Amino acid sequence: MIRATNLRKRFGDNEVLRGITFEVPPQSVMGIIGGSGCGKTTLLRCLNGLERISAGTIECGEVKLESSLSRKEYRRRVKQLRRQVGTVFQHFYLFPHLSVLANIIEAPVHVLRSPKRKAEAEAHELLESVGLEYAAQRYPASLSGGEQQRVAIARALAMRPDLLLFDEPTSALDPKRTSDLRALLREFAKHGHTMVIVSHSLGFLAQAADYMMYLEGGEVVEQGPTKEVLNSPKDARTKEFIRHAS
Amino acid sequence: MKRFTPISSIIFCVALLCNSFVVHAQQTLRWGADPSGGAPYVFTDPSAPDRYIGYEKEMVDALAAAMGRKPEFVPSDWETLVSALQRGSFDIIVNGLEPTADRERQILFSKPYYIFQLQLTVRRDDDRIKSLADCKNRVVGTLANTAASRILNQQGIPMKGYPDPVSAYRDLELKRIDAVLMDVPAEAFYVRSNPKLKQAGPPFTRGLYVIGLRKGDEALKKEVDAAIDKIIADGTLERILKSWNLWNDAQVEFQAPIRAGNKTAEVAFDLTTATFNWHDALLRLGRAAVVTVLLAFGSMLIAVVLGMPLALGQWKGPALVRALCTGYVEFFRGTPVLVQLLFLYFGLPVFGVTMPGWLTALVGLGLNYAAYESQVYRAALEAIPRGQWEAAYMLGMNPLLAFRRIILPQAFRIALPTMTNDFVSLFKDTSVAFAISVWELATAYRELANASGQFLFLGVVVSLFYLAMSLPMAHVARLLERRLRDRSERPESEELSEAEA
Numbered sequence: 008m009i010r011a012t013n014l015r016k017r018f019g020d021n022e023v024l025r026g027i028t029f030e031v032p033p034q035s036v037m038g039i040i041g042g043s044g045c046g047k048t049t050l051l052r053c054l055n056g057l058e059r060i061s062a063g064t065i066e067c068g069e070v071k072l073e074s075s076l077s078r079k080e081y082r083r084r085v086k087q088l089r090r091q092v093g094t095v096f097q098h099f100y101l102f103p104h105l106s107v108l109a110n111i112i113e114a115p116v117h118v119l120r121s122p123k124r125k126a127e128a129e130a131h132e133l134l135e136s137v138g139l140e141y142a143a144q145r146y147p148a149s150l151s152g153g154e155q156q157r158v159a160i161a162r163a164l165a166m167r168p169d170l171l172l173f174d175e176p177t178s179a180l181d182p183k184r185t186s187d188l189r190a191l192l193r194e195f196a197k198h199g200h201t202m203v204i205v206s207h208s209l210g211f212l213a214q215a216a217d218y219m220m221y222l223e224g225g226e227v228v229e230q231g232p233t234k235e236v237l238n239s240p241k242d243a244r245t246k247e248f249i250r251h252a253s
Numbered sequence: 254m255k256r257f258t259p260i261s262s263i264i265f266c267v268a269l270l271c272n273s274f275v276v277h278a279q280q281t282l283r284w285g286a287d288p289s290g291g292a293p294y295v296f297t298d299p300s301a302p303d304r305y306i307g308y309e310k311e312m313v314d315a316l317a318a319a320m321g322r323k324p325e326f327v328p329s330d331w332e333t334l335v336s337a338l339q340r341g342s343f344d345i346i347v348n349g350l351e352p353t354a355d356r357e358r359q360i361l362f363s364k365p366y367y368i369f370q371l372q373l374t375v376r377r378d379d380d381r382i383k384s385l386a387d388c389k390n391r392v393v394g395t396l397a398n399t400a401a402s403r404i405l406n407q408q409g410i411p412m413k414g415y416p417d418p419v420s421a422y423r424d425l426e427l428k429r430i431d432a433v434l435m436d437v438p439a440e441a442f443y444v445r446s447n448p449k450l451k452q453a454g455p456p457f458t459r460g461l462y463v464i465g466l467r468k469g470d471e472a473l474k475k476e477v478d479a480a481i482d483k484i485i486a487d488g489t490l491e492r493i494l495k496s497w498n499l500w501n502d503a504q505v506e507f508q509a510p511i512r513a514g515n516k517t518a519e520v521a522f523d524l525t526t527a528t529f530n531w532h533d534a535l536l537r538l539g540r541a542a543v544v545t546v547l548l549a550f551g552s553m554l555i556a557v558v559l560g561m562p563l564a565l566g567q568w569k570g571p572a573l574v575r576a577l578c579t580g581y582v583e584f585f586r587g588t589p590v591l592v593q594l595l596f597l598y599f600g601l602p603v604f605g606v607t608m609p610g611w612l613t614a615l616v617g618l619g620l621n622y623a624a625y626e627s628q629v630y631r632a633a634l635e636a637i638p639r640g641q642w643e644a645a646y647m648l649g650m651n652p653l654l655a656f657r658r659i660i661l662p663q664a665f666r667i668a669l670p671t672m673t674n675d676f677v678s679l680f681k682d683t684s685v686a687f688a689i690s691v692w693e694l695a696t697a698y699r700e701l702a703n704a705s706g707q708f709l710f711l712g713v714v715v716s717l718f719y720l721a722m723s724l725p726m727a728h729v730a731r732l733l734e735r736r737l738r739d740r741s742e743r744p745e746s747e748e749l750s751e752a753e754a
Contacts, residue, residue, distance in 0.1 A: 057643055089649050100644035104662045104737075114648035117658060166648060 008033040008067070008201040009054065009092075009170055015062035015074075016049055023049045025225040026063070031170070031218070036192065036202045038216030038233065040209060042248070046225040047205045048097075051174050054203065055094045056085035067091055068169060093163030097175040099155045101147035101162070107134070108143040111162045119166070126165070133161040137191065152179035156188070171195070173204040177211050189215050209252040213237055221245050282322040284313050285343035287331035290417025293442040293497050294349050295326070308438070308497040309347050312366065315489045319480035331416065332397060332703045335359055338467060345477065346465035349436060351400050355705065356465070363464035363477045366490065368503040370456035371401050372440040374433045376425060377451045382432055384454040385410070391431035394421040397700045400460045401434040414700055415690050418443055423599065424690075425450065427607045436460075438499055459503060485511045534701050534711075541697035542718045548614055548693060549680040549722075555619025556679070557672070560626030568631050578627070585624035591685050593617050598689040614686035614693075622679050626672065633668035634660065666737045673730035677723050694718055 009031045016024040023046045031037040039047045052058040054065060056072070059081060065072040070088045072081065102110050111130040115121040121129075134140045137157035147155055156176065163171060177185050185208075192202065192215050206212055212219060213233060220230040221244075229236055229245045240246045286295045288305055295307035305326055317324035327343040334346050338360060349369065352362045373393075375382045382388060388410050395401040397414030405412040413430055415421040418439040425433050426449050435443075437456050444450045464481075466474050484490045485508050494500045566578035585593065594617040598610065608616065637660050645655035684695030698715040702708045 055647060057646070086649070086651075089647060092647075094647040096640060096644060096647075098640060100638070100640040102641070102644070102659055102663075104666065113658065114650065117654060118649040162648070 008035075009203070010066045011050075011054070011063065012066075013063040014050070014053060014060055014065065016046075016053055016058060017061040022061075023225050024053070024061075027222075027225075027227055028063075029220055029227065029230055031201060031203060033201055034196065034199045035217040036196050036204065036215060038212035038219045039203065039205045039222060040207060040212055040219060040248075041222035042207065045222040047222050048174060050222070051094075051172055051203070051205050055092050055172055056088050090166075091169045092172060093166055093168035093170070094172045095156070095159045095163050095174070095176065097178055099147075099159040101155055101158055103147050106144050106146055107139070107150070107158050110147065110158060111165050114162070115165050130161070130165060133164055134158075136194075137161050153181075153184040153187070156180070157191075160191075169201060171200055171202045173202065173206075175206055176204060177206060177208050185211060209237075209249065221248060223248075280321075280323050281325045282313070282317045282320060282345065283325045283327055283343040284345045284347045285327045285329040285334055285337055286346070286348035287334065287417070288326075288328050289330075290419040291348070292418075293438055293499070295347075308493055308499060309349070311493045311496075312484070312490060313347050315484045315493065316477065316480040319483045320476050332699055335465070335703070336708065338465060341467075344466070344470070344473060349438065349462050350465050351460050352463050353403075359468070361466040361468050361470060361474055363466065363474055364481050365461035365463050365507070366481050366485070367462040367494075367499075368507045369400075369460050369462055370437045370503065371404065371434055371458050371460075372437050372444075372456045373453040374422070374425065374435065374440060374444050374450050375431065375453045376428070377449055379431070382453050385434070385457075387453075388432055394424055394430040394433045395435060396421070398703050399436070400458070401436065404458070405434060413690055413692075414696075416688075420599070420690070422447065422450065423602075427602050429607065429609055438497075441498060482511060486514075488512075534705070535714075537692075537701065538694070538697050538711075538714065538718065541692055541694045542722070544611065544691065545680075545683050545693045545718075546722060548611065548618065548683045548686060548691070549676070551615045552618035552622060552683075553676050553679055555616065556622035556626045556675075559619065559623035560630055563623060563627035564630035564634065567627065568634060582624045582627055585621050586628075590618065590621045590682060591688055593621055594685060594689055610686070610689045610691040613689055614683070614691045618679060618682060618686075622675060625675055629668045629671045629675065630664065633664035633671075636667050637663050666734075669730070669734050669737065673727065673734070676730070677727055680723050680726070681719065 010029070012028050014024055014027040015022065027050060029037070039050065041047050049058060053060050054067075060072060060074050062074045064074075065088075067088055068091055070084050070091070072084055072088065076084065102113065105113060108127065108130055111133060112121075112123065112126040115126040115129070116123055131140060131143065134143055137160055139154060139157050139161070142150060142154060142158070147158065150158065156179065160171075176188060180188060189211060192204070196202065196217075204212065204216060216233050218231065219233045219236040221228045221236065221240075221242075223244055229240060229242045236245065237249065240249060286309065288295050288297055288307075290296070291307065293308050295305055295310045298304040298306045305328075310326070313324050313326075325343075327337075329337050329342065331348065334348060334350070335356060337343065338346050345363075346360075349367075350356075351369075352365075356362075373382070373385055373388075382391070385393075385404075385408065390411075392411045392413050393405055394413045394415055395405060396416075396418065402412055402414060413421075413424075415424070418433075418435055421430075421433045421435070422443050424430050426447075432453065440452075444452065464477055466477065491500060491504070491508065494504060563578050563581060566574045567582065570578065594614060597608070597617045598613045601608070641659055641663065642655055645659045646652075650658070683693050686693050687696035687699065690696070694715055698711055702711045705711070
């Protein structure tokens with residue numbers, strides 16, 4: 008579904024990503040884990056085009072991003088990429104001046120130019136699937152953190168992305184909400200959504216992700232099926248991280 | 254020295270002070286007049302700007318000499334001369350003052366010293382106007398609260414009041430008005446050397462110039478009257494008037510009996526009386542209020558619209574655009590709005606752009622407030638978290654769509670309270686338009702209060718006018734603010750219909 012090859016990202020002299028290669032197969036969930044400052048959020052921002060890559064390639068469906076592209080061409084391809092990739096930010100960034108329903112139909116109506124009635128019907132279905140149909144007319148500021156996150160997920164899904172990116176989805180959730188979210192994501196995976204989840208919570212990813220990638224210092228230390236990485240880590244650094252996390 | 258006690262020293266000092274005060278009061282003759290554009294009465298000497306010259310200046314010098322006093326000139330403002338005299342800023346008014354019934358109620362008059370006439374002036378190429386009778390449907394400029402303005406009022410001719418003759422004649426040249434009616438001394442000084450203007454018909458009516466004194470100042474009046482007789486009798490005044498080209502048949506006729514020793518001689522003249530008409534005054538105030546409201550709304554519209562490209566240019570524009578926008582903002586914020594208006598009104602015609610007063614005020618205030626609004630917008634736009642942009646981009650929006658649908662509505666909520674404030678402040682700032690003779694509330698107050706002497710009453714009325722307009726606006730703005738805020742904070746929204754619409 009998405010493949011990164013020898014991906015590098017520099018901010019001035021500081022190289023944050025040092026040649027990352029991985030692939031997420033369709034209809035699977037990839038968990039990216041690592042400590043603070045390991046580059047996992049930057050990696051996510053490269054995958055959705057918010058940061059321009061310094062070297063390497065990103066391939067997603069028909070779209071290929073390369074560091075050698077001209078500014079204009081890179082921007083054009085990012086635009087195509089974003090038709091396929093949805094993002095749920097750590098802080099959600101719901102639009103505070105719009106109701107929950109309006110948040111969800113905003114992009115379908117104004118970007119995809121769907122008829123408003125159709126977009127609303129779909130939005131109500133999405134709200135139902137995340138268990139929030141009661142909140143359609145409310146405004147984001149009146150919702151709890153968990154409710155806001157589910158609105159953000161519904162908003163991203165309304166654009167029918169092939170790939171959904173999550174940045175630290177559990178940071179604002181209590182244990183009950185965390186397990187609810189895990190169930191929800193598993194449900195999505197079952198329905199064929201591909202997801203990439205960035206998190207520092209090993210426990211969450213252990214049950215939510217099919218594949219796992221451990222990052223440290225901007226490099227991939229270890230990657231593979233979740234069970235393999237957790238049960239028989241090959242690299243000493245991975246072992247150390249798992250030991251501290253459990 | 255040793256017997257010099259503190260008490261005696263205090264007494265000594267007090268005595269000294271009293272003495273100097275008495276000497277001061279006996280020796281000076283403090284006179285007030287408006288020297289701005291005041292030629293040939295009294296005005297700043299163009300060749301020595303720290304000195305005042307003029308025929309009345311020379312006359313007061315002669316009067317003071319005859320009285321054994323030292324003249325001291327107190328520059329003042331024509332429209333507030335009477336109140337300044339009553340307040341004691343000076344002791345006499347010498348400024349081509351005409352005795353009128355309403356002034357007589359407030360101050361004392363000396364003997365007359367000059368017979369003036371009125372002269373109508375038009376542009377040299379204008380053959381439509383030959384006399385005042387041809388001015389029925391045209392705007393005639395003059396000084397506010399003068400014999401000329403009263404005659405125009407009586408004849409129902411649309412009038413525009415100016416603070417000085419210079420700006421009246423300049424507006425005539427610029428075709429902002431069709432004619433100017435002015436006392437002959439000013440007309441003689443300004444028009445006869447101006448190739449673009451000409452006299453329309455002969456001078457008409459006769460009026461008197463007198464010196465104004467505080468009520469009850471009879472002793473000084475006696476002194477002044479005697480001095481006037483003296484400088485007429487010994488030919489001093491004739492010499493002064495001749496040197497200023499103001500000597501004419503009317504003066505000969507007026508001075509002859511006095512110079513023959515007949516001190517009670519009467520001279521024929523027409524008195525223009527200003528009977529203050531309250532009905533008329535309130536109508537004029539109402540009209541001024543309408544102008545003020547239109548001015549405020551019009552310039553706010555310009556400011557709100559023009560502020561946006563300025564804010565965007567300064568915020569996201571390329572270096573050159575950013576520098577230009579910053580330059581604009583700094584220029585308009587860093588110079589007084591009064592100076593900007595005067596420049597637009599008097600300076601721009603030099604480049605061939607001549608706007609009427611109301612338009613100048615509208616554009617000037619609009620340009621000025623656009624600078625402020627742009628900063629309000631910029632601050633509001635910068636206050637929107639970066640994540641809002643990114644969330645919009647991630648949903649496939651382009652920058653323009655993200656700006657219009659996501660950023661702008663949020664920034665508007667942040668900017669609204671400040672914009673409201675600015676509007677109320679702009680509302681009051683419309684009063685600077687009086688400087689370019691726009692008939693708005695502040696101008697109306699000044700002219701009507703000066704004509705009637707009702708500073709307190711009219712002041713209250715005008716303040717009520719301002720409040721009656723600014724309070725509802727502030728209220729509406731508060732309602733709007735609350736509505737917008739509630740929308741994003743109300744736990745349960747009842748506006749189902751709106752979302753469905």
